[in-house]
Amino acid sequence: MQLLDIRNLTIELKTADSVIRAVDRINLSLKEGEVHALVGESGSGKSLIAKAIVGALNNRWTVTADRMHWQGVDLMRLSPEKRRKIVSKDIAMIYQEPSLCLDPTANIEDQIAESIPDEFLKDVSIFSRRSARKHRVIALLHKVGIRDHEKVMSSYPHELSEGICQKVMIAMAIARNPKLLIADEPTTALETTTRAQVFRLLKSLNQLKNMSVLMISHELEEIADWSHTMHVLYCGQMVEAGPTASLFNLPLHPYTQALVKSMPDFEQGITHKEALYALKGTIPPLAHLPIGCRLGPRCPQAQKACVVTPIVERSHGHAYACHFPLIKGK
Amino acid sequence: MREYLLRRLSLLTFMLFALSIFTFSLSYLFPGELLTNLSGLTNSNYTSTQLLEAKYKLNESLLQQYIAFLGRITHGDWGISLSSGENVFEHIRILFPATIELCVYALITSVVIGIPCGIISAVYHRRWPDNLISSVTMLGFSIPIFWLALLLIMTFCLTLGWFPMSGRIGLLFEIDAVTNFMLLDILLADFPYHGLAFQDALHHLALPTIVLAMYPTTVLIRFTRDSMLHVLEQNFIKTARAKGLSQAQLIIHHALRNALLPVIKQIGLQFSTLITLAMITEVIFSWPGVGRWLIDSIYQRDYPAIQGGLLAVSMFVILANMTAELSHSLLDPISRNKAHGKI
Numbered sequence: 001m002q003l004l005d006i007r008n009l010t011i012e013l014k015t016a017d018s019v020i021r022a023v024d025r026i027n028l029s030l031k032e033g034e035v036h037a038l039v040g041e042s043g044s045g046k047s048l049i050a051k052a053i054v055g056a057l058n059n060r061w062t063v064t065a066d067r068m069h070w071q072g073v074d075l076m077r078l079s080p081e082k083r084r085k086i087v088s089k090d091i092a093m094i095y096q097e098p099s100l101c102l103d104p105t106a107n108i109e110d111q112i113a114e115s116i117p118d119e120f121l122k123d124v125s126i127f128s129r130r131s132a133r134k135h136r137v138i139a140l141l142h143k144v145g146i147r148d149h150e151k152v153m154s155s156y157p158h159e160l161s162e163g164i165c166q167k168v169m170i171a172m173a174i175a176r177n178p179k180l181l182i183a184d185e186p187t188t189a190l191e192t193t194t195r196a197q198v199f200r201l202l203k204s205l206n207q208l209k210n211m212s213v214l215m216i217s218h219e220l221e222e223i224a225d226w227s228h229t230m231h232v233l234y235c236g237q238m239v240e241a242g243p244t245a246s247l248f249n250l251p252l253h254p255y256t257q258a259l260v261k262s263m264p265d266f267e268q269g270i271t272h273k274e275a276l277y278a279l280k281g282t283i284p285p286l287a288h289l290p291i292g293c294r295l296g297p298r299c300p301q302a303q304k305a306c307v308v309t310p311i312v313e314r315s316h317g318h319a320y321a322c323h324f325p326l327i328k329g330k
Numbered sequence: 331m332r333e334y335l336l337r338r339l340s341l342l343t344f345m346l347f348a349l350s351i352f353t354f355s356l357s358y359l360f361p362g363e364l365l366t367n368l369s370g371l372t373n374s375n376y377t378s379t380q381l382l383e384a385k386y387k388l389n390e391s392l393l394q395q396y397i398a399f400l401g402r403i404t405h406g407d408w409g410i411s412l413s414s415g416e417n418v419f420e421h422i423r424i425l426f427p428a429t430i431e432l433c434v435y436a437l438i439t440s441v442v443i444g445i446p447c448g449i450i451s452a453v454y455h456r457r458w459p460d461n462l463i464s465s466v467t468m469l470g471f472s473i474p475i476f477w478l479a480l481l482l483i484m485t486f487c488l489t490l491g492w493f494p495m496s497g498r499i500g501l502l503f504e505i506d507a508v509t510n511f512m513l514l515d516i517l518l519a520d521f522p523y524h525g526l527a528f529q530d531a532l533h534h535l536a537l538p539t540i541v542l543a544m545y546p547t548t549v550l551i552r553f554t555r556d557s558m559l560h561v562l563e564q565n566f567i568k569t570a571r572a573k574g575l576s577q578a579q580l581i582i583h584h585a586l587r588n589a590l591l592p593v594i595k596q597i598g599l600q601f602s603t604l605i606t607l608a609m610i611t612e613v614i615f616s617w618p619g620v621g622r623w624l625i626d627s628i629y630q631r632d633y634p635a636i637q638g639g640l641l642a643v644s645m646f647v648i649l650a651n652m653t654a655e656l657s658h659s660l661l662d663p664i665s666r667n668k669a670h671g672k673i
Contacts, residue, residue: 085574088572093569101565101566104588105587105591114570114575115573115574
């Protein structure tokens with residue numbers, strides 16, 4: 001079943017003299033139980049898309065979309081209050097700096113307990129509700145792999161490590177049994193071992209609870225092996241989307257190809273101090289976006305036609321936006 | 331926690347020690363006869379001079395004199411006022427409660443008005459409630475309080491006649507001074523016109539409290555607003571919103587506690603300004619407090635009184651600051667574990 005269906009999502013920032021289009025007509029759809037990766041360099045608008053879905057963008061940004069359906073309900077047409085209710089019931093989000101996302105003046109127990117909705121405790125009598133809530137908090141902590149629940153529950157966020165904070169965030173996120181978990185670069189602040197733990201946790205949540213995950217990351221190799229579908233973004237434009245495997249094996253867009261190439265393959269044997277492959281140039285700042293295909297100035301395949309924004313084309317469940325795709329024979 | 335309290339207390343002792351040294355040195359720095367400055371007695375004859383010199387240990391080392399000074403301070407012998415000829419400590423004991431009363435009511439008023447206004451102004455950021463509150467605050471912030479006091483006296487006392495112009499209570503009532511806090515004394519006193527006296531005292535309090543509360547209120551509004559706006563921008567507020575909390579829950583459970591922490595500190599810092607402003611207010615409204623007495627003493631070159639008044643006021647400010655600091659640390663889990671005390 002289609003959980004999320006977004007057409008032509010555009011996010012704009014109004015400045016004094018112009019309108020900057022940070023995200024340009026993105027299409028995104030997500031099925032139940034699917035792990036979808038949103039990949040791109042920093043500044044490509046990945047986080048903006050996630051925040052636009054949950055409605056956490058502040059007033060400076062204007063969000064427009066032809067449709068943004070959540071299980072058939074158009075979120076764009078709802079009042080903010082109704083939208084907040086639907087979104088908070090079914091969608092949970094975890095962020096890249098977990099310790100900043102926890103209230104510094106409340107202890108962990110209160111913060112997790114708060115995210116357990118009252119409906120879950122309906123059949124418990126009012127008097128034992130407090131202890132029932134506490135039991136649930138402990139169960140949630142165990143579920144995310146925190147064994148020492150006594151200590152963590154009575155701690156304040158500044159007393160815990162980033163890794164534990166992120167696990168607490170995940171515990172808070174799954175407290176409502178959401179259908180979709182949006183993970184916005186959840187492992188950026190973590191060490192490698194904790195990073196692996198968090199990924200394993202998310203993977204098991206997806207497999208055991210059939211929870212969809214929208215994974216936002218700029219590290220391709222980490223999500224490549226467990227995401228089902230993938231979206232590659234560049235500068236707020238969709239570059240290529242499709243099943244992860246086919247995207248990796250047969251990239252149609254020069255940017256995707258560059259991304260795949262830039263992953264150092266140690267099995268192939270890289271010689272000592274060999275230069276790694278990287279696309280020349282850097283991602284342009286939002287204030288100086290090129291017209292047409294935004295990859296234009298950096299693209300190895302660019303030609304004159306690239307000053308016009310390419311139309312998204314589809315073939316075999318694979319969508320790409322390029323005038324000169326890497327299809328043999330074309 | 332106990333260690334923290336110990337550190338705080340040691341800091342307090344140190345500050346009081348520095349303060350006592352300063353006060354002690356004042357009698358040597360003031361112009362005039364040292365013995366007069368210390369005792370408050372003028373024109374003493376030879377025998378009494380001998381006695382006083384022995385009492386103040388003037389012929390011994392400075393250290394001995396300082397120890398004697400500390401002994402006298404703790405025993406309540408703060409010298410004798412040059413102008414009234416009475417014990418300075420007795421003056422302070424009677425006058426200080428009037429000042430504290432005024433300051434406390436003004437502070438309560440400013441907290442009760444200032445914090446909600448600041449919160450409203452932050453929640454409705456850049457909409458009409460915010461604009462209204464911010465502009466009124468700007469006005470109140472920039473008005474000099476002596477001018478405000480005169481304006482209020484002109485409208486409410488002279489033209490409308492709603493409030494009395496000076497004093498703590500009407501001359502009709504005679505209240506026994508027990509605690510020297512007027513409202514408390516009225517409640518404690520046992521006489522038939524209880525309610526009327528209380529009302530009268532409140533009437534007398536109204537204008538000085540408004541005048542004195544004006545500055546701290548505006549400061550608190552601005553501070554609460556900024557602090558609240560800052561907190562509302564934080565990531566954990568966004569997370570809490572994504573958790574499904576309503577706007578009211580969000581503000582009460584998360585934003586308020588975080589935003590009020592720096593405000594508590596600010597309230598403590600306002601105390602010194604408040605005392606200074608209270609002096610002006612007391613002079614204008616003929617409020618029989620320590621501020622007016624101190625200013626009168628300065629005019630009359632009453633050195634023992636100035637010394638005693640300064641000591642009492644500074645001690646009070648230090649203690650108030652300490653209390654604010656302590657309550658801040660009790661409420662803030664991050665600063666609770668800070669190892670070192672700070673002024």
